[in-house]
Amino acid sequence: MVSVKLLLSLGASLALASPISPPPNSLLLTRDVAQFNASHPNITIFATGGTIAGSAGSSDQTTGYQAGALGVDILIKAVPQLWNVSNPTGVQFANVGSSEITPAILLNLTRLVQQELDKPECQGVVVTHGTDTLEETAFFLDVTLRTEKPVVVVGAMRPATAISADGPINLLEAVTVAASPAARGRGVMVVLNDRIASAYYTTKTQANAPDTFKSYEQGFLGYLLNIKPIFYFSPALPVGKPYFNVTETAAELLPQVDILYGYQGLDPKLAAAAVAGGARGLVCTGMGAGSWTAPGQQALARLITEHGTAVVFSRRTMDGYVGSRQVGYGAGFLNPQKARYTLMLALSAGYGDEQMRTLFES
Structure with missing residues (x-):
């Protein structure tokens, strides 16, 4: 000691x-x-x-x-x-x-x-x-x-x-x-x-x-x-782990991505407030396997349509998988804080809809 x-x-x-x-x-x-x-x-x-x-x-x-x-x-x-x-x-x-x-x-x-x-x-x-x-x-x-x-x-x-x-x-x-x-x-x-x-x-x-x-x-x-x-194992990497080259990325090119927490009776206006505050992407810490309230999903759908906001659903439970969504993307096995950085890097790299879906849900 x-x-x-x-x-x-x-x-x-x-x-x-x-x-x-x-x-x-x-x-x-x-x-x-x-x-x-x-x-x-x-x-x-x-x-x-x-x-x-x-x-x-x-x-x-x-x-x-x-x-x-x-x-x-x-x-x-x-x-x-x-x-x-x-x-x-x-x-x-x-x-x-x-x-x-x-x-x-x-x-x-x-x-x-x-x-x-x-x-x-x-x-x-x-x-x-x-x-x-x-x-x-x-x-x-x-x-x-x-x-x-x-x-x-x-x-x-x-x-x-x-x-x-x-x-x-x-x-x-x-x-x-x-x-x-x-x-x-x-x-x-x-x-x-x-x-x-x-x-x-x-x-x-x-x-x-x-x-x-x-x-x-x-x-x-x-x-x-x-x-x-x-x-315990021979050298291996996580299946589907992405790589982002940030050697030439300026700090201002990493977009703002905010995390919203899911709960009973959540306030749908918080998502719009985050986007109004500069967020280009949102990670929703969903209930269970990423569930969100109906009013909350409607608010998110409007943000996607009107502002092009990228939305990823993760989970507030310790572990688990969040699969494909009708609104936004499922985060797979990533928890909210890791999904946030993945989304920031993907937005910075200019990923489109199909690339996003492959990145998070494959």
């Missing part, structure tokens, strides 16, 4: 030298050339903040802490075992709670991660992230990166200053997975609590407990035993 005193004292600058070329000047870089081992894979850690970098006033405080308080240099220095499995390079991309992550930030992160993965000297990438929206970032990266190299998104449910903080071991496991040749060709992965999961399907299922990131229907890709990854 890493003590509060140690974590708060590890902010000293580290040597900035390594075989990996530096990122743009706006980013802070952490390397330790003295510990470089030519036989170890080079793993780049993009830090964005979150609970894994959180700090609280006492070691028994696990709520009400400050997210994104510690830098990536502190996180790396607190886990010296990282150098047993890799040559880690830390890039301080951001340091915020994950609720502050925006589509524009994700576009920039995707480009930087892709640039790093394209370097022959980089064997894998880890992204540290707050857990509140970790699944959204992981999903976005999964459908916008093109690589066989491992990409792992990791976070923590307890701040770094807490008793039994899960961040250090999660980070070590994430880097170990990213450094493993067996992790290649599996798309973006999420690693927390000894589990390895597909970013495409994984979601946060519990607001507080460490054992929270799961994909109930699709299951886990693997497990970590003594910090050694054990994969």
Whole structure:
């Protein structure tokens, strides 16, 4: 366990030298050339903040802490075992709670991660992230990166200053997975609590407990035993997973897509208000397998006809499939937050009706 005193004292600058070329000047870089081992894979850690970098006033405080308080240099220095499995390079991309992550930030992160993965000297990438929206970032990266190299998104449910903080071991496991040749060709992965999961399907299922990131229907890709990854299956990708090339996409070209929540007696005017506020697309968090009230569907049909609004129906249940619809598109197995990014990317790419239907419902 890493003590509060140690974590708060590890902010000293580290040597900035390594075989990996530096990122743009706006980013802070952490390397330790003295510990470089030519036989170890080079793993780049993009830090964005979150609970894994959180700090609280006492070691028994696990709520009400400050997210994104510690830098990536502190996180790396607190886990010296990282150098047993890799040559880690830390890039301080951001340091915020994950609720502050925006589509524009994700576009920039995707480009930087892709640039790093394209370097022959980089064997894998880890992204540290707050857990509140970790699944959204992981999903976005999964459908916008093109690589066989491992990409792992990791976070923590307890701040770094807490008793039994899960961040250090999660980070070590994430880097170990990213450094493993067996992790290649599996798309973006999420690693927390000894589990390895597909970013495409994984979601946060519990607001507080460490054992929270799961994909109930699709299951886990693997497990970590003594910090050694054990994969259950040969490398494979989710069936029908799309790819969107965003290397030339400007932030303003990602259209606004809002999410509406379904409930008894829902207000149909909320859909029109969202479109009036600039939404080009709507994701409806439907009841059951995506059901919506009759007045609500009539309002959505008018928006589709009069404004060309793209409408996707997902579900408010933990899991399940939403199939084809008479009004709009069914989201398939995608939950609302993942359907939202899929719709944003599809609208940005100029998808027409048939492409949308194939994308969501095939």
